[in-house]
Amino acid sequence: MAESRGRPGSAGQRPTGGDKAVATQKKQYFRRKKVCRFCVERIDDINYKDVRLLSSFIAERGKIVPRRISGVCAPHQRRLNDAIKKARNIALLPFAASI
Amino acid sequence: MRIYEELFIVKPDATEEEIDQLIEQMKSVVTTAGGTVDKVDKWGKRRLAYRVDKYREGAYILFQFTSAPETVKEFERRLRVSDMVIKFLTVRIDETLKRLEKRKKDRDKRAHRKATAAPAPAQPSVAQQMLGEPAPAAE
Numbered sequence: 001m002a003e004s005r006g007r008p009g010s011a012g013q014r015p016t017g018g019d020k021a022v023a024t025q026k027k028q029y030f031r032r033k034k035v036c037r038f039c040v041e042r043i044d045d046i047n048y049k050d051v052r053l054l055s056s057f058i059a060e061r062g063k064i065v066p067r068r069i070s071g072v073c074a075p076h077q078r079r080l081n082d083a084i085k086k087a088r089n090i091a092l093l094p095f096a097a098s099i
Numbered sequence: 100m101r102i103y104e105e106l107f108i109v110k111p112d113a114t115e116e117e118i119d120q121l122i123e124q125m126k127s128v129v130t131t132a133g134g135t136v137d138k139v140d141k142w143g144k145r146r147l148a149y150r151v152d153k154y155r156e157g158a159y160i161l162f163q164f165t166s167a168p169e170t171v172k173e174f175e176r177r178l179r180v181s182d183m184v185i186k187f188l189t190v191r192i193d194e195t196l197k198r199l200e201k202r203k204k205d206r207d208k209r210a211h212r213k214a215t216a217a218p219a220p221a222q223p224s225v226a227q228q229m230l231g232e233p234a235p236a237a238e
Contacts, residue, residue: 044202048190049106049161090106090188091157094148 034071038080046079048086054093058084062097100134102165102196107178107187108157111144118158121183125162128174134166152185163192 038046048054057065057072057080064084067077087093109118118141126136142159151157164170171189178184 042206044199045195086188086190088148090186091108091147091149091151097148 036071036073036076038076039073046076046083048083048090048092050083051087051092054080054084054087058093060097060099062094100165100167101191102137102163102193103171104190104192105162105164105171105174105178105187106190107160107162108147108151108185109160109183110185111154111156111158113158113183117183118160121181122160125174125177128177129162129164129166129170132166132170132173134164134170136162136164138163154185157185 037043043053046053057070059065064081067074070077072080084093088095109121113121122139122141126139129136138161140161140163142161144156144158146156147154175187175189178187
C-alpha cells in the first residue's frame with residue numbers, strides 16, 4: 001500500500017492503489033516532495049539508545065523503512081541503519097514484531 | 100586509550116543490592132586495568148523488545164569508560180561469566196564523539212559567520228549612535 005504511493009508511475013496505472021489517487025482524481029501525479037528529517041531538524045547524532053526516534057523509522061512488523069518511502073538522505077540512512085541494528089541487538093527494538 | 104560504552108541487561112529478578120554489587124565489580128575491572136569509569140547510568144526495568152532467556156523484561160545498565168582495548172575483552176568476559184547478565188553490547192564511541200564535536204564546531208562557525216556578515220550593512224548606523232562602537236559580533 002505505502003509502496004505504491006511512493007513509486008512513480010504506479011499511481012497512474014492503478015488509480016485505486018493509494019489514498020492520494022482517490023482524493024485527487026485528476027491530479028494523479030501529484031506527490032509531495034520528501035525531505036530528510038535528520039537534515040531538516042539538524043539531528044547530528046543518530047544514537048541507538050534513542051528508541052523513540054528510531055521507532056519512527058521502523059515499520060509495523062519491525063522492518064527498517066526504506067528511504068524511498070521515508071525520504072531520508074543516503075548518509076543519514078546509513079547511520080540510521082547502524083543505529084537500528086545496534087538497538088535490535090540489545091533488545092530495545094524488535095527483529096520481527098508480532099501483530 | 101579509547102572511550103567505550105557498554106550497555107547490558109540484568110535479569111529482572113535481581114535485587115537492587117545485587118545490581119549495585121555487580122556495578123562495583125565492573126567498575127573495579129576497569130580501574131584495576133588502568134582505565135577510568137566516566138559514567139554509570141541505571142535505566143531501571145524496561146520491557147524487552149523480544150524474549151531473552153525466557154525473560155520479557157530486564158534492568159538496563161549503561162557504562163561509559165575510557166580504557167585500553169584489552170580491558171574490554173576482560174570486561175566482556177566478566178559479563179559473560181556473570182549469570183545475572185543476560186545480554187550486553189559494547190560500542191566504541193570516541194570517534195563518533197569526535198565527529199559530532201567537529202560537526203557542531205563547523206555549524207557554530209557557519210552560524211557565527213552568517214551573523215557577522217548579514218547585519219553588517221544595516222547595523223552600524225544604529226549601533227554607532229547608541230554606543231559609539233561596532234555592533235557585537237556574537238549572537
